[in-house]
Amino acid sequence: MASVTTRMDLTVPDDLESARAKLIYQYLAVTGGATADDVCETLHVDKGSVLSIVSTLRERGYVRNENGFYSV
Secondary structure (H helix, E strand, C coil): CCCCCCCCCCCCCCCCCCHHHHHHHHHHHHHCCEEHHHHHHHHCCCHHHHHHHHHHHHHCCCCEEECCEEEC
16 A cells, blocks of 8 residues: 655744734645634634634735635
């Protein structure tokens, strides 16, 4: 049986200082995107914080929102 190795780029933008912002950015990058509720449930971060962080990420051009689905 052959094994497959996949390498992901988990770097975050240099101007992200908040640990939560970095975590959410990486989560969205690894999963291919998620809703705010998915992020809250998986990372145990309150929804207000998630919405604030993804809003900042969107303003900086790192994340896009398509009908409530956030992706890098």
